Amino acid sequence: MSESRYLNRELSWLDFNDRVLALAAETGIPLLERVKFAAIASSNLDEFFQVRVAALRDQIAAGLKETTPDGRTAIEQLEEIGRRVATFVERQEHIVAEALCPSLAENGISIVTWSDLDRSAQEAMEAFYNERIHPVLTPLVVDPGHPFPYISNLALSLAAMVADPSSAERRFVRLKIPTVFPRLLPVGDGRFIPAEELIAAQLHRLFIGMVVEEWATFRVTRKADLAFEQDEAGDLLEAVELELRRRRFNRPVRLEVQESIGEEILTLLIRELEIDPRNVTTHSTMLDLTCLQQLHALDRPDLKDQPWVPITAGRIQVAEENERSIFDVVDDRALLLHHPYESFASSVEAFIAQAADDPSVQTIKMTLYRAGGDSPILRSLIRAAERGVQVAVLVEIKARFDEETNVLWARRLERAGVHVAYGMVGLKTHSKVVLVVRDDGTRLRRYCHIGTGNYNSKTARNYEDIGYITSDEAIGDDVVQLFNHLTGFSRNNDYRTLLVAPEGLRPQLIDLLEREMEFGDDGAIAVKCNSIADPVMIDALYEASQSGVKVDMIVRGISCIRPGVAGLSENITVRSILGRYLEHSRIYRFAHGADDGGPLYLIGSADLMPRNLERRVEVLVPIQHPKHREWLDQVLDFDFSDDIVRWEQQADDSWVRCGDPHRFAPDAQESLYRWAYGRQQRRKRA
Numbered sequence: 001m002s003e004s005r006y007l008n009r010e011l012s013w014l015d016f017n018d019r020v021l022a023l024a025a026e027t028g029i030p031l032l033e034r035v036k037f038a039a040i041a042s043s044n045l046d047e048f049f050q051v052r053v054a055a056l057r058d059q060i061a062a063g064l065k066e067t068t069p070d071g072r073t074a075i076e077q078l079e080e081i082g083r084r085v086a087t088f089v090e091r092q093e094h095i096v097a098e099a100l101c102p103s104l105a106e107n108g109i110s111i112v113t114w115s116d117l118d119r120s121a122q123e124a125m126e127a128f129y130n131e132r133i134h135p136v137l138t139p140l141v142v143d144p145g146h147p148f149p150y151i152s153n154l155a156l157s158l159a160a161m162v163a164d165p166s167s168a169e170r171r172f173v174r175l176k177i178p179t180v181f182p183r184l185l186p187v188g189d190g191r192f193i194p195a196e197e198l199i200a201a202q203l204h205r206l207f208i209g210m211v212v213e214e215w216a217t218f219r220v221t222r223k224a225d226l227a228f229e230q231d232e233a234g235d236l237l238e239a240v241e242l243e244l245r246r247r248r249f250n251r252p253v254r255l256e257v258q259e260s261i262g263e264e265i266l267t268l269l270i271r272e273l274e275i276d277p278r279n280v281t282t283h284s285t286m287l288d289l290t291c292l293q294q295l296h297a298l299d300r301p302d303l304k305d306q307p308w309v310p311i312t313a314g315r316i317q318v319a320e321e322n323e324r325s326i327f328d329v330v331d332d333r334a335l336l337l338h339h340p341y342e343s344f345a346s347s348v349e350a351f352i353a354q355a356a357d358d359p360s361v362q363t364i365k366m367t368l369y370r371a372g373g374d375s376p377i378l379r380s381l382i383r384a385a386e387r388g389v390q391v392a393v394l395v396e397i398k399a400r401f402d403e404e405t406n407v408l409w410a411r412r413l414e415r416a417g418v419h420v421a422y423g424m425v426g427l428k429t430h431s432k433v434v435l436v437v438r439d440d441g442t443r444l445r446r447y448c449h450i451g452t453g454n455y456n457s458k459t460a461r462n463y464e465d466i467g468y469i470t471s472d473e474a475i476g477d478d479v480v481q482l483f484n485h486l487t488g489f490s491r492n493n494d495y496r497t498l499l500v501a502p503e504g505l506r507p508q509l510i511d512l513l514e515r516e517m518e519f520g521d522d523g524a525i526a527v528k529c530n531s532i533a534d535p536v537m538i539d540a541l542y543e544a545s546q547s548g549v550k551v552d553m554i555v556r557g558i559s560c561i562r563p564g565v566a567g568l569s570e571n572i573t574v575r576s577i578l579g580r581y582l583e584h585s586r587i588y589r590f591a592h593g594a595d596d597g598g599p600l601y602l603i604g605s606a607d608l609m610p611r612n613l614e615r616r617v618e619v620l621v622p623i624q625h626p627k628h629r630e631w632l633d634q635v636l637d638f639d640f641s642d643d644i645v646r647w648e649q650q651a652d653d654s655w656v657r658c659g660d661p662h663r664f665a666p667d668a669q670e671s672l673y674r675w676a677y678g679r680q681q682r683r684k685r686a
Contacts, residue, residue: 004070004562005069005538005539005542005562005568006068006069006070006535006538006560006561006562007070007559007560007561007562007653008068008070008072008077008080008560009068009533009558009560010048010052010056010077010081011077011080011081011084012533012557012558012559012560013048013052013557013558014048014081014084014085014088015653015655016556016557016558016576017041017044017045017048017088018088018091018655019576019578019647019655020037020040020041020044020578021037021038021041021088021091021092021095022647022657023037023578024037024038024041024092024095024096024099024100025095025099026664028660028662028663028664028665029305029664030303030304030305031100031103031104031107031303032295032296032298032300032303032304033296033303033304033305033580034100035100035104035292035295035296036292036293036296038092038095038096038100038289038292039289039290039291039292039293039296041092041289042092042288042289042290042292043290045085045088046154046221046290047224049221049253049254050153050221050222050223050224050253051223051224053078053081053253053254053279054222054223054224054250054253056074056077056078056081057074057078057223057253058223059074060074060075060078069535069560070560078278079278082278082279085281086281089281089283092289093283093284093285096285096289096292097284097285104295107300107303108189108190109190109191109192109295109298109300110190110191110192111184111191111192111193111194111286112187112191112192112193113193113197114193114197114198114200114201117187117193121187121188121191122201124187124188125185125187125193125198126202128185128198129198129199129202132181133178133181133195133198133199133202134202134205136178136180137175137178137199137206138175138176139173139174139175139206139207140173140174140175141162141171141172141173142171142172142173142174142268142272143171148174148272149174151174151220151252151273152176152220152222153220153221153222153224153250154219154220154221154222154288155176155177155219155220156176156177156183156196156217156219156287156288157174157175157176157177157217157218157219157220158174158175158176158177158196158199158200158215158216158217158218159172159173159174159175159215159216159217159218159261159265159269160172160173160175160203160207160212160213160214160215161173161212161213161214161215161262161264161265162207162210162211162212162213163210163211163213164209164210164211165209165210165211170213172265172268173207175199175206177195177196177199177217181195182195182294183195183288183291183294184291184294184295185198192294192295194286194291196217200215203215214262214265216257216258216260216261216262216265217257217258217286217287218255218256218257218258218261218269218287219255219256219257219287219288220252220254220255220256220273221252221253221254221255221256222250222251222252222253223250223251223253224250251274252273252274252275252279253275253279254275254279254280254281255269255270255273255275255279255280255281256280256281256282256283256287256288257269257280257281257282257283257287258282258283258287259282259283259284261282266280305580308340308341308670308673308677310339310340310341310342310343310344310345310346310461311341311342311343311676311677311680312342312343312346312347312680313335313337313342313343313346313347314679314680314683315329315332315333315335316329316335316346316347316350317346317680320346325354325358326347326350326351326354326469327354327358327438327445327447327471330447330469330470330471331440331445331471333625334468334469334470334471334472334625334628335347335467335468335469335470336466336467336468336623336625336627336628336631336632337451337466337467337468337469338464338465338466338467338585338631338635338672338676339453339460339463339464339465339466339467340460340461340462340463340464340465340581341464341672341673341676341677342676344457344460344461345376345457347467347469348377348449348451348455348460348467348469349376349377349380349457351434351436351447351449351469352364352366352377352380352381352434352436353376353380355380355384355436355438355447356380356381356383356384356387356389357383357384358438360438360439360440360441361384361389361436361437361438361439362389362390362437362438362439362444363389363390363391363392363435363436363437364381364384364389364390364391364392364434364435364436364437365391365392365393365394365434365435365483365487366381366392366393366394366433366434366435366455367393367394367396367429367431367432367433367434367486367617368393368394368395368396368406368409368455369396369429369430369432369454369455370405370406370454370455370456370459371405371406371409371454371455371456372405372454372456372457372458372459373405373458374457375409375455375456375457376457377455377457378409378412378413381393381413381416381418382412382413382416382418385413385416385417385418386416386417390419391413391417391418391419392418392419392420392421392483392487393410393413393418393419393420393421394420394421394422394423394429394483394486394487395409395410395413395420395421395422395423396422396423396428396429396430410422419487421486421487424486424617426615427502427615427616427617428611428615428616428617429486429616429617430605430606430612430616430617430618431450431482431500431604431605431616431617431618431619432449432450432451432452432453432454432455432467432604432605432619433448433449433450433451433479433482433483433619434448434449434455435447435448435476435479435480435483436448445471445476446471446473446476446479446480447469447470447471447476448469448470448471448472448475448476448479449467449468449469450467450468450470450475450479450498450603450604450619450621451465451466451467451468451603451604451605452465452466452467452584452585452586452603452604452605453465453466453467453584453585462580462581462582463581463582463584464581464582464583464584464585464669465584465585466585466587466603466632468603468621468623468628472497474496474497475497475498475621477496477497478495478496478497478498478500479498481495482495482498482500482619486617497621497622498619498620498621499602499604499606499619499620499621500617500618500619500620501606501612501613501614501616501617501618501619502613502614502615502616502617502618505606505612505613505618505620506534506536506537506613506614509537509540509588510536510537510540512588512590512593512600513525513540513541513543513544513549513590514540515590515592515593516544516549516590516591516592516593517543517544517547517548517549518592519549519591519592520547520548520549521548521549522548522591522592523544523547523548523549523550523591523592524549524550524551524552524590524591525541525544525549525550525551525552525588525589525590525591526552526553526587526588526589526636526640527551527552527553527554527555527587527588527589527608528553528554528583528585528586528587528588528635528636528639529553529554529555529556529586529587529588529607529608530555530556530557530558530583530584530586530607531555531556531557531558531559531607531608531609532553532555532558532559532560532561532607532608532609533558533559533560533608533609533610534608534609534610534612534613535560535610536613537608537613538560538561538608541561541569541572542561542568542569542572544571545568545569545570545571545572546567546568546571548571549571550571551571551572551573552572552573552640553572553573553574553575554574554575554576554577554583554636554639554640555574555575555576555649556576556577556578556582556583556584557576558609559574559576559649561574562651562653563649563650563651564650564651565651569651573648573649574648574649575639575640575646575647575648575649575658576646576647576648576649576655577639577644577646577647577668577669578647579667579668579669579670580669581669585603585635586603586604586605586606586607586620587601587602587603587632587635587636588600588601588602588603588620589601589602589632589633589636599629600622601622601623601624601628601629601632602620602621602622602623603620603621603623603632604618604619604620604621605618605619605620606618606619606620634672634675635672638668638671638672638675639668641666641668641671643659643666644659644666644667644668644671645657645658645659645660645664645665645666645667646658646659646668
């Protein structure tokens with residue numbers, strides 16, 4: 001029975017990606033949005049192989065025999081992953097080839113092959129090839145004087161067998177498809193030809209006097225996680241920079257090939273890359289369908305979602321009209337913000353920009369997990385430091401896939417005079433916290449932003465997140481203590497208001513669960529998070545369910561809990577909501593969690609995963625004002641509605657799409673946007 005209590009993390013993630021792909025098949029979603037979801041599903045799978053599959057292969061190589069909470073060894077997981085991925089790829093390619101491409105063609109957009117083009121179009125593309133492509137190609141032959149070349153991670157390559165007709169000598173050649181031009185090249189009239197198709201048609205130009213016997217595209221996925229030992233790293237920044245240079249040479253974990261590839265080329269690739277044949281996937285469509293994002297960028301509003309323009313939070317809007325700052329607004333009452341329904345630029349970015357330019361501000365501190373490339377927030381911090389404000393930033397340079405960007409920002413911040421710390425040994429700092437210390441003329445006041453999402457202007461337009469700006473003294477005390485812990489040398493974790501991982505979060509959540517159990521059938525817990533996989537928390541939720549507590553969960557991604565099992569979890573429900581925004585906020589509501597026996601609402605950065613509870617610095621903050629609780633209740637009411645389109649997890653580990661089978665409506669996200677927009681309009685009329 002112990003094994004059946006938990007579901008496998010990796011397989012649950014594959015279920016999540018299946019749900020993402022399902023959006024590509026939803027005819028009620030605009031066509032180019034469906035194309036986007038097909039591309040996202042491919043990008044997700046790339047990351048899964050780079051991180052999760054690579055980690056499983058490391059376990060096997062190290063001879064580790066430990067099993068997961070659901071009782072699987074690493075080998076058993078890889079075998080099941082292989083079967084699931086093969087089914088996924090087949091389904092994805094069917095959706096692309098049989099549904100999306102025909103619908104695109106009906107709307108004047110098509111992906112064509114070289115043979116589809118008439119002679120006039122071929123001549124035009126040959127001219128483009130001569131001018132823009134041919135000069136940057138570098139064919140690499142394999143022979144006794146030229147070893148098999150290095151194949152970079154996720155690079156699309158063309159493999160060919162080339163023969164000398166005068167001597168019958170044959171050679172393998174690898175040609176990397178450069179990324180200095182688009183993958184899908186516009187032909188005209190809404191037609192696009194894949195770059196590899198055009199290059200393959202011109203291979204005779206690269207091998208003059210030779211015969212190209214066959215060609216096929218292939219792609220290699222390599223392990224992407226950093227592997228340095230933090231305990232041995234005298235300088236964490238230098239250690240990360242070194243590993244970033246080494247990462248490009250990590251071992252391959254997947255080989256993708258066209259199904260038309262010849263046996264000779266395939267055998268050579270498997271041998272030279274030293275890859276297990278079980279890690280080879282064959283494809284009937286183009287490799288790397290992330291290129292479909294290029295079509296989503298087309299100026300075809302008729303084939304996309306109707307834009308939802310973010311609103312400016314009502315109290316900020318009133319303040320702007322009266323030339324008051326966000327500090328003035330927060331002095332009156334804390335701000336609860338919901339992005340992207342409410343603008344990130346006019347709230348969080350403006351808050352930090354105003355702090356940077358306010359002569360009364362003395363100190364700004366923040367944690368930085370994923371900032372992105374061109375960051376208005378970091379430009380504000382640099383401006384503040386340059387005018388003499390004490391600015392301290394804890395940059396998490398181990399944030400996966402953002403390591404290089406974060407290293408560059410860390411260097412730039414240091415040059416501007418910002419005090420930069422690089423995380424803590426053995427932990428990732430995943431919390432989203434800003435502290436501003438301001439002299440209001442009578443005393444120093446502390447203004448804190450605590451959120452569920454990154455300080456990233458780009459993702460803030462597409463990720464659903466919640467932020468909270470407050471000048472509450474107790475929260476300010478805790479945030480000061482948090483930064484002293486993060487940047488200094490302190491073990492004091494006695495926070496009065498905040499729930500902070502790794503030391504205190506899990507025990508406090510379990511205490512809240514146990515308190516709810518005292519109310520039996522009247523107990524109720526609502527959770528909205530990205531993932532749940534922590535066995536301790538899962539067992540605690542099972543115990544709560546068995547005591548009669550109703551546990552309703554919204555889990556976007558991984559769910560290792562098994563809901564609806566008689567005698568175990570019959571009071572637990574789990575649903576997943578997907579849509580135009582990536583659901584990213586974390587909300588925890590305990591019906592009797594407050595000190596007065598009333599409801600307790602928490603928002604913050606922590607999911608219910610072992611890594612969040614044990615190996616990361618996470619922060620949850622209680623939300624106390626009735627108006628803010630009203631907003632959170634409305635969010636949960638929309639998400640838990642029985643009318644909306646959603647996926648519900650079953651006791652047998654399957655996921656079932658629920659709601660109107662013929663259209664993607666009602667949509668919880670649209671309902672929330674209409675509600676928030678309506679509130680703003682009513683406020684204006686008042």
